[in-house]
Amino acid sequence: MALPRVVIIGCGFGGLWAAQALKRAPVELTVIDRTNHHLFTPLLYQVATAGLSAPSVAGPIRHILAHQRNTTVLYGEVSTIDPAARVVVMENGEQIPYDYLIVAAGTTHSYFGHDEWAPYAPGLKTLEDALEIRRRVLLAFEQAERERDPAKRAAWLTFVVVGGGATGVELAGTFAEIARHTLRGEFRRIDPHNARVVLVEGADRVLPPYPPALSAKAQLALERLGVTIWPGRLVTGIDAQGVSLGEERLAARTVIWAAGVKSSPLGADLGAPLDRAGRVKVAPDLSVPGHPEVFIAGDLAALEGVPGIAPAAKQMGRHAGRNIIRRLDGRPAVKFTYRDYGQLATIGRNAAVATIGRVQLSGFGAWLVWLVAHIYFLINFRNRLVVMIDWAWSYWTYQRYARIIIRGAKSR
């Protein structure tokens, strides 16, 4: 008899943990991803800010799953899901039938209906995004050095981060550090110290999901690094020359989008109710209402009280995988319970904010927690060791070793 076919779409934290939960299950498992790598997204901002190389935060999916003999990895993009026919359709028309499906396709940037802003304000979701941001930031200093007109030079030295969540805070803090420390003494016509980093946030404080006291501490730490914070302001326009905020205009040649995400369009194929961000409102066991053979894991799942962070995606992935094993054993799927280990955001070197249960941490202690947690969770031993050396080196020298401008194919 043929083994039950399980398909997982997406190999981020949700998909990979689901695949590993099914490691010894008597199934024929197919893992589909449109990249060839699992990405350690919590450190992606370090790639964007030249602190780590791309391979330091990414591992080939085939290699991670090579010893899982029941698993086939498929590199390609899913075009649609047909839940009635129980088939996943690839972009080349290939059809992949399933008995059970886990959709862990995650999210992408949302420009809130202003997709025309995308070329001027890249977001940070993929390795390509990170390398593009790195290229723009490093090039901006080079352009400033060559520019003789003071106003144009100031626009090259102005960096705007839109969105004051964890990613925006991490990027803005690191940009300020690069300007004040990393590049010191390297230019002859400009002083990178004069660069301006502006963090724009629509809410009245940075890190809105955190307790207000920690937001205040984060704001103070950012300001100490030299970041200008503009809370309670909405971006109304972005173009090649800068950012509009209502009547106000800010000339800036580098704008980074860290403001909003929208869900993978695959969620809509399932015929289930979606929330405002396009996430699938899943049943308590993570299955899709009306399709008990389809589960959602990670950022694509809308479930009360479960945040869109890596530990939650891992827990959901593992739970979805285990629920499939239960179903195969003839047992019912069980409810998902989120275990909250806390949240962490870092603000440059030496400072971070964290909530761990009811405990709130900030400053150097929180930063140490952040460092240990992130090195610990990096996917394999080699990466951990190399990342530790890179960071130790960067910490003492303020240097960022990945400061290499790699031109995209377009600009060659």
Next chain:
Amino acid sequence: MALPRVVIIGCGFGGLWAAQALKRAPVELTVIDRTNHHLFTPLLYQVATAGLSAPSVAGPIRHILAHQRNTTVLYGEVSTIDPAARVVVMENGEQIPYDYLIVAAGTTHSYFGHDEWAPYAPGLKTLEDALEIRRRVLLAFEQAERERDPAKRAAWLTFVVVGGGATGVELAGTFAEIARHTLRGEFRRIDPHNARVVLVEGADRVLPPYPPALSAKAQLALERLGVTIWPGRLVTGIDAQGVSLGEERLAARTVIWAAGVKSSPLGADLGAPLDRAGRVKVAPDLSVPGHPEVFIAGDLAALEGVPGIAPAAKQMGRHAGRNIIRRLDGRPAVKFTYRDYGQLATIGRNAAVATIGRVQLSGFGAWLVWLVAHIYFLINFRNRLVVMIDWAWSYWTYQRYARIIIRGAKSR
């Protein structure tokens, strides 16, 4: 009184060593490069074959020269040199006057009049080239896994390296290793071990500049790794489907060009005689005949008995810098003498060939020499340490940690 203005074009081995020779000279030094990094080209093939990350073999020029207070680094492309007016003209029209000039602009690929082959057979000169080759090789295995037609699948699993010099030998050997070891057990429909690596060389043996006995040893080592060597054959056509060699046709979706180089066109601006490859026939003191204030260093210089390798470029760069100092002191420039420390080429793990003076080395001993030399000469301490760890890890596990397919801007 204004200081004498010295301009260096290109910051490879020739340009960087020239700049460092002028570190304490009473001059106003400008170093121009069209990338922001000095590249350790002898290890570039490791980036192309996913053994090292891009930042491991590249260092930001500004950082390397930050403490040289007499030096300005200019990121940009030189358009022409006007030796009569003593001016370097940038691509944006900016004019940079000089009293002394060192041209160390190196070489690029030459398709021997067949530039239409370029899109189908990328060469290996820049970091972008290396990442493009890495992407193509990794994608070929992915495409083969998805392809159901056996002939098309075989074409995806055929890798042709055109040119049997050091770069061609290093690439072919490493491709074979990846197919046989690195990817083992990671695919379900194909066996990467069946991949075919063909090394085409126009001369009658690989590594033509080496003694015939070492060429024979290199050929044996390559064949042991599984490389098919086709000596004495000329490529007459390259397209998206494969390679033509006269009447013969080889279906291959991945072709790498390691066959020929041509000099930077800047050499022709100087009005001096060029050799067949476009290199400037320099005077014994490395100056340009008729322009004693212009020196050439590195691959762009044609000088009897001096090979186009990194140690020669460094020596020429240092010599050109010191000759400028002599001229400033009112002393005459002196003749350049090449000190031959030998040549080294590696063939996968454990094997290499080397000539050191009259000594010829091959096998594991030569490989150890190669390893020590390359780690020693890597530009800074951090890189050395991280490269050592990466290599130790790769050596024991056969893994190549940089196996990340990064899509170019064009394909997004």
